[in-house]
Amino acid sequence: MFKFFVNIIISIIIPLSVFSQDIGKDAPDFTGYSASGDTIKLSDYKGKVLVLDFWASWCKPCKEEFPFLIELYNQYSKKDFSVLTINLDDESSKIIKFLSHISEEIPFKIVFDKESKLPALYNVDAMPSSFIIDKKGVIRYLNVGFKSDDKSKITAEIEKYLNN
């Protein structure tokens, strides 16, 4: 009875714990819109190393990561690199309020995914989720959350694929 009980738990836990992060697969293409209605396509970034970041204004690690994304863009944008962020708030006013607290100008585009359709394409499980996509459009790295040592990891991955 005890063995049966443990077997049941294991057979449930394994599917729950092991999930696909799509590393090594082509990044699903999409068309999104900014808060002002401009069309933004992922395919516009082909040929560049791209950081694709999913975030929301109420998410604390997202707030900490945003200045770092600006820093990355300013550092590498002259070298076939870009940043594209997908905002998942339900109202565009929340983006405006969030950005009003950022002292620097935002140099990259922000997709306003009000209906949150795009996270499912990328199996997003937590926020922020930052995907590094290489010049051929393949997902090469995923950084989930944002902690102190993530800056160096993300920077190292970007430089690896910029040099390829």
Place this chain on the structure above:
Amino acid sequence: MVHKEAVAAVGKKLLFLLLISMPAISYSQEELNNEIQVNFNSYFDNYHLTVFYPSINISKTLDANTSLNASYLVDAISSASMKMTFKVDGITSATPNKQGGADNTPDELRHQVGFGITRNISATSISVNGMYSIEHDYSSKTFASNLSIPFAKKNTIVQLGFTRNWDKVFPQNRFWTKDRNTTVLNLGLTQILSKSIITQLDFSFTNMDGYMLDGYQVVRIITGPLLQILEPVEPDKRIRRAAGIRTNFGISKSSTIQIGYRYYWDTWDINSHTIEGTYKTHLSDNLNLTLELRQYFQTKAYFFKPEYLVPETFMGVDSKLNSGYTTDFSIGINLKGDKSFNFPLLNSDKVTFMASLGVYHRHTDSPDWVIRLQDLYAILINFGFKFSI
């Protein structure tokens, strides 16, 4: 033999499970903070008990997944009830105070230090804490550990806790030292029910053994002209269980209501019901208000009597063991600092100010053993600062 093989096989399977699940779950679960919290708490009641309780807690991250914390507090207790005991208890007057303070004024100062470490391993969070508390008639060593495991994109979190206390009791008016040991097991389940409702179940099991009395309490038995003053006697074992549920409802964009219920029962026949309601609301981006109301009902221990006419096997006089009810209300605020505030300390968004005022009323079905009142009224005044570093 068969059982050991089964356990070994299970152990291997669980280890395999841990190894294969760890690479797939790459994010941490607990948010680790760098902060210092300083609190000043006070308690005053009509039983002449006054407590001042300043404390400092520091939390510092070592790396992205590890955090250390340290705490120190002082309990300064002044109790007139103990003074009354010293006057009437014939045993005391000849007993020198070896631990400091005067024989006639048993004011107490308790020092407590604690250290802990929290580590995130994949999605799991483990914390281990140790604490040492000392005053001139009591010492306590505590070891506590907690494991927190999320499932289903953190919609479900299972928590397991273990605490062990090793206490020594050596009252100023006694010649002995006695031990009290406590083991606590906790199981908790936090479950998100919807985008605005989250619930938590909690079950705790406590095993206590040793000396569980207050060494200053006495039992007075009056038989005609004869007064006997005896030490209380309680069972030296107690098993305590509690099961609780509480749920947070996000009733609007800025307000939350929490409703909770707990049932408690133990081997001394004390059963209790606790009902709590909490209302929290953001009055502004920086100011938060909390209102709490708690109602508690308790039965008495099987050996507790309001009065003893003859010595009995077990005799207890502690009002905690008596039947009765309590009502507890508090109001609190949380104010997050801002650069625009023209007020020292609060002109930084790294500082939060907290304050609360509470009123506590306990009614017991018979008078307290020394104060001779059935109704205890207490006021609790707390304030503190939290600094992000």
Place this chain on the structure above:
Amino acid sequence: MKLFYLIIFFLIFLISGCMVVQPWERERLADPNMIFDENPIEKGIKEHYINIREGSEGGNGSQGGGCGCG
């Protein structure tokens, strides 16, 4: 008793599967007011006073809840 524990575990996983609020849908849950024992130090202070006056303890839960952040 083993059947009882089995039922409890099944309920845990059944509930986990039925109610999945996605990380980006947890704006309300990320509010500090929705987190259980958001300030555990304050909770410890309150329990300290209650335990010196009442005969029960335990079953009060632990810190938990919050956003689906990494």
